[in-house]
Amino acid sequence: MGAGHAHALYRHGHSFVHTLPPHCKLAAVFAFVVVVVSTPREAVWAFAAYAVLLGVVARAARIPARHLLSRMLVEVPFVAFAVLMPFVAEGERVQVAGVSLSVSGLWGAFNILAKGTLGVGASVLLASTTELRELLHGLQKLRLPPLLVQIASFMIRYGDVIAGELRRMSIARRSRGFEARGVRHWGVLAKTAGALFIRSYERGERVHLAMVSRGYTGVMPVLDEVRASREQWMCAGALPLAALVVCLTGWVWVL
Structure with a gap:
C-alpha cells in the first residue's frame, strides 16, 4: 500500500488500543455504531452509558479529552439542524421558558444529537489510534471491494498534492493583484477550478x-500481512458487546 501517510486526527501512542489490528477496530466501531443507532431514543440513560464506554476506551488509549472534543467539532452543522427541529416539527406542543416547542421535535433533536455525537466520537477514537495506511489494510482484510480501497488510497495520497496546487494558484493570483470581492470575480474563480481539474486529470x-x-x-x-489473534478479537469486541447489553436492557426498560 506504500508508505504511511500522517493525518491530523492520528495521535501517536503505544497503548494496546493502538496495537490492535486495524480490521478488528473497524469491525468493532461499525458494530458499536449499529448498536447505538438501534437503541430506542426513550432510553436516555443508555446513551450516557455509551459515552462512558467510549470514555473508558479513550482512557485506555491515552487520548486526551481535549483532543477528542476538538476533532468532534465536525458535527456542528448537524447540531444546528437538530436545534431547529423542536421549532419546526408538528404535533403536540410544550412550553419551555415561554417558547412553544414540539414534543416530537425535541425527541428527534435528542435522537440526532445523542446518536450522532456517539458515532462521531467512536470514529474520532478510531482515527486517533489508527494510521491511514493501517485503515486501508483493515478495509482490505474486511473484504471491501478492492477498487474502493484503491480510490480511497489515491484520495489520501494525492489530496494534499491537489491542495498544494490550489494554494500555489491562489498565491499566483494574489501576486498579480487579484482579490475576490464579489460576484463579478466568480468567473475568475470558476476558471481556477477548471484549470485545477485539468491539471489534476x-x-x-x-x-x-x-x-x-x-x-x-x-x-x-x-x-505486510496483519493477522489478528483470538485475544485481540475479544479485546476489540468488548466495546460492541458491552454496548449490546446496554441496548437490550434499554429495549426491555422501554417496553
Missing part, C-alpha cells in the same frame, strides 16, 4: 502511466 494520467510501467495490473500490493 493530467497528473492522474502521468501517475497511471508510471504505475503501469512498473507492473501495475489493477491490484495494489499488500506489503
Whole structure:
C-alpha cells in the first residue's frame, strides 16, 4: 500500500488500543455504531452509558479529552439542524421558558444529537489510534471491494498534492493583484477550478502511466500481512458487546 501517510486526527501512542489490528477496530466501531443507532431514543440513560464506554476506551488509549472534543467539532452543522427541529416539527406542543416547542421535535433533536455525537466520537477514537495506511489494510482484510480501497488510497495520497496546487494558484493570483470581492470575480474563480481539474486529470494520467510501467495490473500490493489473534478479537469486541447489553436492557426498560 506504500508508505504511511500522517493525518491530523492520528495521535501517536503505544497503548494496546493502538496495537490492535486495524480490521478488528473497524469491525468493532461499525458494530458499536449499529448498536447505538438501534437503541430506542426513550432510553436516555443508555446513551450516557455509551459515552462512558467510549470514555473508558479513550482512557485506555491515552487520548486526551481535549483532543477528542476538538476533532468532534465536525458535527456542528448537524447540531444546528437538530436545534431547529423542536421549532419546526408538528404535533403536540410544550412550553419551555415561554417558547412553544414540539414534543416530537425535541425527541428527534435528542435522537440526532445523542446518536450522532456517539458515532462521531467512536470514529474520532478510531482515527486517533489508527494510521491511514493501517485503515486501508483493515478495509482490505474486511473484504471491501478492492477498487474502493484503491480510490480511497489515491484520495489520501494525492489530496494534499491537489491542495498544494490550489494554494500555489491562489498565491499566483494574489501576486498579480487579484482579490475576490464579489460576484463579478466568480468567473475568475470558476476558471481556477477548471484549470485545477485539468491539471489534476493530467497528473492522474502521468501517475497511471508510471504505475503501469512498473507492473501495475489493477491490484495494489499488500506489503505486510496483519493477522489478528483470538485475544485481540475479544479485546476489540468488548466495546460492541458491552454496548449490546446496554441496548437490550434499554429495549426491555422501554417496553
